Amino acid sequence: MDLDIDALIDRAGSLIDVIGTAITWLSAHTMATLLLVAVLAVIIFARTIARRTSTTDPTRLFTSDQRREGMVRAENRCEMPKFFGLTRCRRRAEHGDHFFPWSRGGATTMDNYVAACAKCNLAKSNHVPTRLTTFLIAMRRRRYFPDGIPIRPGQRYQGV
Ligand SMILES: [Zn+2]
Numbered sequence: 001m002d003l004d005i006d007a008l009i010d011r012a013g014s015l016i017d018v019i020g021t022a023i024t025w026l027s028a029h030t031m032a033t034l035l036l037v038a039v040l041a042v043i044i045f046a047r048t049i050a051r052r053t054s055t056t057d058p059t060r061l062f063t064s065d066q067r068r069e070g071m072v073r074a075e076n077r078c079e080m081p082k083f084f085g086l087t088r089c090r091r092r093a094e095h096g097d098h099f100f101p102w103s104r105g106g107a108t109t110m111d112n113y114v115a116a117c118a119k120c121n122l123a124k125s126n127h128v129p130t131r132l133t134t135f136l137i138a139m140r141r142r143r144y145f146p147d148g149i150p151i152r153p154g155q156r157y158q159g160v
Pocket residue numbers: 078079080089090091116117118119120121
């Protein structure tokens with residue numbers, strides 16, 4: 001048997017080169033993958049903490065007493081402005097809702113309660129009300145709100 005030692009050494013050398021290259025490639029990609037996983041984990045962790053400490057009112061729904069009170073003080077009429085704020089909506093109030101949206105940090109309190117018809121409530125959705133809308137409602141409330149009740153709509157949840 002004729003063994004070509006040099007050729008074997010050559011082949012072994014190139015095999016080691018291939019394995020070395022493969023290990024280098026894999027470890028580089030593994031590092032990148034681990035880094036990506038670590039970054040994702042940090043983002044998920046930060047978001048969880050942010051959500052836990054967010055200022056959402058733990059009370060989502062108004063009580064039936066609050067709804068009744070809110071409807072009475074609004075004279076059972078929708079409080080939302082119409083025609084660019086020139087008039088008050090003429091429809092009957094069907095919903096009591098958060099003026100400053102609950103999902104955006106609005107409080108479930110009478111100061112943040114607004115009576116609205118279904119159409120206005122749907123249009124309002126979870127939009128943060130403009131200063132103009134807030135002002136117009138407050139001005140109109142002077143006429144129909146009972147004395148002693150704050151007229152400015154909208155209140156953010158302050159936390160516990
Ligand atoms: Zn309306």
